[in-house]
Amino acid sequence: MSASAKPLKPPRNGSSKRRRTMPVTNTNTNNLTLISRRNFLRASVTAAGGLLLALYLDSPSAAQEKGQPPSKPNAYPPDAFIEIRPDGKIVIQVNRLEFGQGVQTALPMILADEMDADWTQVVAELAPAADVYKDPLFGMQMVGGSGSIAHSFQQYRELGARARALLVAAAAARWRITPEQCRTEQSVIYGPSGQSARYAELAGEAARGTVPASVRLKNPSDFRLVGKRVKRLDSGPKCDGSLKFGLDLSLTNMKVAVVAHPPVFGAKVKSFDDKEARAVEGVRDVFEIPVARGGTGVAIVADKFWPAKQGRERLKIEWDSAGVERADSSQLSMKYRELARTTGNVAVARGDAQAVERIAASRRLVAEYEFPYLAHAAMEPLNTMVRFDGDRAEVWVGSQFQTGDQAAIAEVLRLKPEQVTFHTEMAGGGFGRRATPDSHVQRETAEIARRMRAVPVKLVWTREDDVRGGYYRPMHLHRVEVGIGVDGLPAAWRHVIVGQSIIADTPFAMMMKDNIDPTTVEGVNDTHYDIPNFHVSAHHPKVNVPVLWWRSVGHTHTAFVME
Template sequence: MLTHTPEMPHALQQLLDREAAITTLALPRRSFLKLAGATAGTGLVLGAFPPPAGAQAAAAGLKPTQQPSAFVQIATNGDVTVTINRLEFGQGVQTGLPMILAEELDADWSLVRSRNGSSDPAYLDPLFGLHMTGGSNSIKNSYTQYRELGARARAMLLSAAAQRWNVDVATLRTRAGEVIAADGRKLGYGALAEAAMALPVPEQVRLKDPKDFRLIGRPTTRLDARAKSSGRQDFGIDTRLPGQLTAVVAHPPVFGARLRSLDDSAARAIKGVKAVLRIPGDLGGEGVAVVADGYWPARQGREALKLDWDASSVEKVDSEKLLTQYRELANQPGARAFDADMAPLATAPRQIEAEFIFPYLAHAPMEPLNCTVRLGKDRAELWVGTQCPGLDAAAAAGVLGLKPEQVTMQVQMAGGGFGRRFVGSSDYVVEACHIAKAARAAGLDAPIRTLWSREDDIKGGYYRPMHLHRARIGFDERGNVLAWDHVLVGQSITTGTVFGQFMVKNGIDGTATEGLRDPYPVPMRLTVHHPKVNVPVLWWRSVGSTHTAYVMETLLDEIARATKQDPVAYRLRLIGDKHPRHRAALQLAVDKSGYGKKQLTAGRAWGVAVHESFSTVVAYVVEASVKDGQPVLNRVTAGVHCNLAINPRSIEAQVQGAALMGLSMCLPGAAITLKDGVVEQSNFGDFAVPRITDMPQIAVHIVPSAEPPTGMGEPGLPPLAPAFANAIARLTGKPLRELPFKLA
């Protein structure tokens, strides 16, 4: 159900330096609206022609990211193909970005198509200056960009029509893919495309007033919905090239371990196996790749390998021992993020002392990691669903001994990722390139698709970090917080990466602490410890807010219960008037849920939470129960404040998916644990994910706004688990301070 109701700096210098070599000329004006591949009567656009020698940018004052030539092509039959500058991996940008461009272009939506971009500089994030899909920034950062691209293209079409009719361009208007004259004459965009190609690209354009939007704000079925629902959608894993071989890799059981010995005789004897290759691995380790003419013989070959691993020089992490170490570290002095006076703790009339434990979590997207590499004489071409094609292209070039401009990234549709396809080390892309290089040296001249299994994916590292939180809170009988002493222990995601230079300040990784305190004006002292652990970690959908929102929202609820206050009224009092978007989202969820007005079924309780992440506020009001000793989430009502809703239907889908992923953190078995350095989980049989029977009824409501849109890929996740936990705590009388939930 759906109803309509300062961050990173502009450029990340180190990353840009790595990407600089792949910068090429933007597509020139003559490729704008090009009818490449079109045959008489078909109007089929296959892509833009390559730029002619010596071609110049269409407008000297415009950047490649501002030139329509790389983003929109119009065929003779009026079909409009919009290129997206992001990875589509379920969040809906393959529809949302074309909607924005088509709105200003005044296109006929029924004729709009979309396609993926590449590592061309035209497809850099216009704010951050690098190729990236992450941080829920796709719509947020490209909203104005795609509006201006559509407006520039529309202006060129209007100018072409004015010249053809010999009229003042000011007398013309557009509507649904046609230019319309004052006397009623009409010309379709397809008929004007060739003439528009020859015209200058305007630098300044006037954008629509939001009240005149025809497409933006309208619930719209996604352009990829039919292909995905019918099984016809191709993903990176489906790449098929002539003569292609498949590789699977035996990774070390302990991160960073190396081979002591290898016996591959049995593997080489399996029919279809072409080569067994010893390759460098991630984190200083090694791997063994089995290359075969299909996945099954490659998998059989890997199982036939006799491997002796040497892990003597790397740390063998044990989850239980690590928790003990974290507890000891929490008692020691550390770096401070907030440093309020803690003296009132000694005299506070009421106190809470709490410890929270959050495990490692795998990303576990439905499409496991994969990358196909084809080597030429002095070039390489990669097919991969990547969140950062420029970074991965530079990493591939380094492995292959090529210049970055000699590497072409063919960005593929990806079946999920949740952050796992944006890795500073480019681990799985680097691995695929090492295999292709070693295979070439072994005499195999063929494209090679490196494919991870589900087990490889879950055991393969780069997890959401394990965290320990401790809080000691002093408050009065009205719930006024007098002092909040907080300690956080967990690995840093960004230390040692190109992002650490602006995300780590005073030894504290901002991704770990985001979401603590705000919007509640509590006097907090925050101490942070970032231990180094031999477990590779990475952002996981909504990053630090996956644990900080849980801690804040459950502790506030506990204070409300202790002081016998309504949890909604208590939050609204703390929020005050300084955070109107929080108030609006929470109030909308409350009003639509019937909270405080309807009588709940016996055995059910309300739970509430609200949290801002990536500039969007999401509030949940849930109904939950306990059945056979297990918590059950029955109903969810969401209030969302993301400013202007580009496609309400996509927002609904994102909130539903994020809520389900938030629920996954609560279920028994939703944890990655290690014993003697080895990850104990390997598949969905022992790393729990929600099933269809776990999905609650969910209604999504959007606060109306005409302000520029904020992100929606991640904000729906953080407040779900605490809202659920708060409901269960009201039923059982016991707060839940460990994920996944443990009621016994």
Template sequence: MFQYLNGVLPEAGAGDAGAEAAGVGRRLFLKMGLSSGFALYTVGVGAQEAGGASGAQGGYGPGAPMTLKPFQQPLAFVSIDAEGIVTVKIGKIDFGQGVQTALPMLVAEEMDADWSRIRCELAPAGEAYKDPFFQIQMVGGSTSMKASWMQYREIGARMRAMLLATASKRTGVPVAQLRTENGKVVVPDGQRLDYGVLAAGAVNEPVPATVALKTPAQFRLIGKPMDRLDARAKSSGRQDFGIDFQQPGLRTVVMLHPPVFGGRVASFDAAPALAVPGVEEVIKVPLVNGATGLAIVADGFWPARKARELLKVEWDLAGLERVDSAALLAQFRELSKQPGTVVQKAEGAPAGLSAAGTISAEYVFPYLAHTPMEPLNCSIDFRGDRCTVWVGSQFQTVDQAQVAGVLGLKPEQVVLNTMTAGGGFGRRATPTSDYLVEAAQVAKARHAAGKPGPIKMIWTREDDVRGGYYRPMHLHRVEIAHDGKGQVVSWKHVIVGQSITMGTPFAAFTVKNGADTTMTEGVAESAYPFPIALEVHHPKVNVPVLWWRSVGHTHTAFVMETLVDELAQAGGVDPVAYRRQLLAKHERHLAALDLAVARSGYGKTRLEKGRAWGVAVHESFGTVVAYVVEASMRDGRARLHRVTAGVHCNLAVNPRTIEAQVQGALVMGIGTTLPGAEITFKNGEVQQSNWHDYRIATHVDAPQVDVFIVPSAEPPTGMGECGVPPIAPAMANAMAALTGKRVRALPFQI
């Protein structure tokens, strides 16, 4: 369930292609800035206040004023057929976050469209669909609504203005005397002109540079719980995903990757593989980061996979680091005791306090794989001077440029069609575009050999678990002195872990004074007024790493929220009351926490014997999520019975989407606590391969979840990732209340 507090929505006021072959150049990111692991670009649109006149600068498109940019052009996003069906194109990918409904809601709201006649399509890679924040086409950092809040409303308002202008010419009635309602223009004499009738004329009207937007008090769609437009297709099995793409003559490709990252093919015998019916060829291809692998091309997936099992390969692994998890942990421990890169010095320690107690804690977090439900895949049709790609891409502009670089084309010669994807969690936003680059290399080799035609690259889940990108392993060492009453005298904090962005084009914006901010977020800018002296170490390890849903917050929230609980206990203060004291200057944190506490019954409801409360509150991507959990112990770990969530994401465009995001993120966060939820290495090789030995949460791990949303009329903040970080520490705090033992590692150790 989800609810607004009091059940009401508040009123307002509450390069060349060859140079690109090795990777996307830095110039692609020159206009980008980063926040919380992803780029943010500030433009005039997005800084506008709701309910005011809106406009921007730039120029694009026939009949458009020179003050508009491509992403502000309504005809690139909205089409209306003769029956009045309104189709909204969105420049994002939808892999579960609900933008195929929420973004059309913004357009429909300002258009006064009939919601029952709204449809949605995912847009291909294109100039108009580049994100106003990022200046490239992508999804990341939980910014879909934040970045598009004003953009899509303006698109709807401009389309409405063009429809009104057409109606005015048709009826002779001034625009000021016309109004719109539920997909129709209403004339004072009672005529009701359907948008479908006006559409043909509207597309020829000038696009207004300035439009008036509704105030929150005028919203009829925004803020209301709406069913998802894609729910029926997905629940009935009719939704096509990237992996479902078919085309005449399509060939399937599976890859054999080296067992150690960076390995190269020394020699191979393809004869046993080629003997499998349906297998056409085995091709040696370059991979990203200097490695090489083998591509098996067949007329279907199963022949290709069977053939892969029969390949005889000798690998060149000379000079490669053979990572071992136990040895790496020992290395991290030693590093944590050495002086590191200073991120921030301690400030604001209370004067006159003397230490009555200390907390010395070491926290360990493993590598994590993304393992989306739909394995990584893409389809490519290379015809020499042009190429078409079908992929569930989270990084359309980057992927388009990478494919173009491999094929010796310009990006505009690559048509990249965005497909619906079955999850991603950051894995489909890879700067190297690894699996697309591999597919492009295969397509290039086949074309050179006179074998044109479409191919579909499929990475099995085993391929991704063993040869993909991971959330980095981290170790935190914390030394705290306190006065025994909840006041912190000193706090020394060291984090050891690989940098996600060093060596990528993002480094210029995320790495500050030698420290990767994607690793320290959640500590460096913590809402708690602790005098934290923070240092980091970024060891280089032969393991490719990448953002994982909620990025640095996946580990920093756990450390901070369990330590806050421990300090409360040391001071003899209720953990909720202690947090309220510390967060006194943070209204949004308090609102989320108070809402979760009030709706959970914390402090008022008597729990069954053997159960305890656990609390955590954390801000990520501009949104605050507080959890109050009710848990017991079973087989040495916490069993959740109920979770109450308080969410402050400013204005919730579609509360039903918020509920779904919190539920999904929460379950994913629970998964990080389960035994076996870790990627480990031995002799340089990943020891896990699929869900039988890499644990994820399932239905039996999911508790009852009640989601409550703090009312607000302020522009939306992030939501997709924000429900992950607080759940594991809330569980750990409940375990400490039940057992008297503090949890210092994920997954929980039994």
């Protein structure tokens, strides 16, 4: 592709700033993960003549023995992270869910800054589920733990720098000069003799180049976007209503489903009468499906949401809750108070655990703090759409755990994860609610889609479903005994926390140590207060209420108690 006939005028501020050369480094930290990786890139040409750039992350199995040959690398899509289109648009794939935290702007900013891309031409897209988009540190595609920027900052910088290097090499070859004689700004490359070419013009040539083994990363003082006030890419569409969330998605012949869930977690349908439900205009099918915690429910599938909801209200269901615990908040409160007066599994034992008892009663403080179950109540109700075609499936969902949700849907449909095309949709908030280790909403949708073959089915959990449906921030009770020293500062502190574990019996149970869920005691066991005699323990009672992390997790209750 030839250069523009009319050369572009170089910017007024003249010469380019020097960059320091940095070798390509592994973005993982070995002491934080057991999975080792090799990072490399591959460039390719799109059918339209643009540049596609992919970052490959080859992850040997975590169970691989030392000395054994490495596992076969996975095949990743060639258009993984960057696409330079002929019209000048630069499409950057975001390997996370965007649900208000701003990652759809922040990660493209990092990449575009290193690439010297024209920010007005940058388009961000949420990446589908794929191995190449897994978190470089966690080893799964997800959002959580405030790790998006911390884990992908280096990754996206290197991607931007590599793309720039390929484009500069293409320009240098065209003009028969060295890359060092070129400079870049706003998606344009300038040569020493007035030459100029837009990135889009060079994309085809750049795609045929060799990705360099080392790249030049900017000195942070030269950042043009990072650390600067930049307009969010999604703010305009959100304000004018054009941005579509998962709940807004509509496909040809799509059906909408709701589920009647048991009134007690884990209960089952004993019998149901669907005659009146089926009489509602637009209702297409009514049938029983498995739901979370070993229970069953009744799915109602209709042409639209309203008839599905009306049909559910007309169902007559007899539930079987035999052998299922009926959790009661008042009874739990009494039980928790009793447990709080005993020592649990010890999280911290510093100094003398009995020191508080030797301090005069007049200088002792005893306090109990109780925190109720809390629903997340995100702005957009939970939803998932699945179309099952027998040997393949397609999914649309605002997911915090793409890797886990894709695998769960595949399991229900008896497919392999790679047979499930998984689209990440914009989500209206989450606060942890869209990061469920058991993928219960996605599993329900897959069960319904399995029966409604070749028809896109969108399952909607209404606001009422979500508030009644569990997966709450756990109920907690803290008992704190503090002894004040002669200097007026805490000399002894004995602290017992009672609350369900969020991670026990999940894939994250490996994080537990000495039978203590770290998300329960965080903010207490790692306090910055210097207390000489400090003792913290925790009880994790088993309760028939599904619980889940809530934004800031343990700090939602521990911060208040500590302060």
